[in-house]
Amino acid sequence: MxxxxxxxxxxxxxxxxxxxxxxxxxxxxxxxxxxxxxxxxxxxxxxxxxxxHFHEHWYPDRGQLGPMPPQDPTLYRLYEIVGVYGYAIKSCIHEKFGDGIMSAINFSAKVEKIQKKGADTVRITYEGKWLPYDFHTE
Known part of the structure; x- marks a missing residue:
């Protein structure tokens, strides 16, 4: 399955x-x-x-996926995307939302197989709650 x-x-x-x-x-x-x-x-x-296995005291493993950078080709490409486009994505996020971060706690992701220009294409969508940095001056 x-x-x-x-x-x-x-x-x-x-x-x-x-x-x-x-x-x-x-x-x-x-x-x-x-x-x-x-x-x-x-x-x-x-x-x-x-x-x-899944009982009330079970908690997830949130450690690294292995050596960095990842050795698995798919994981490496995801790592590479952030390395190459990270600042551009970050800048666009900040232009739209201001100073803050996307939550990885209230987070979901979706993977879709689509056709683009006659080729199989991967579409990955990340969705996370916006958490603005709250700067207080006293």
């Missing part, structure tokens, strides 16, 4: 499902799997022992 197929059965996002499989789904903002979701996932995967 694909992450998308599993996500459809759980009523969750495919990125969340993939993050759960890699131990990276956050326990914040209802992102930690509920007991019901763990049972449903076990049923979808024909596995009954998931309760032993």
């Amino acid at each position: 694909t992450f998308e197929q599993i996500a459809q059965k759980l009523g969750r996002d495919e990125i969340w499902v993939a993050a759960l499989f890699y131990g990276q789904a956050s326990p914040l903002d209802d992102a930690k799997p509920t007991k019901e979701e763990v049972q449903k996932l076990g049923s979808v995967l024909d596995m009954s022992s998931l309760d032993d």
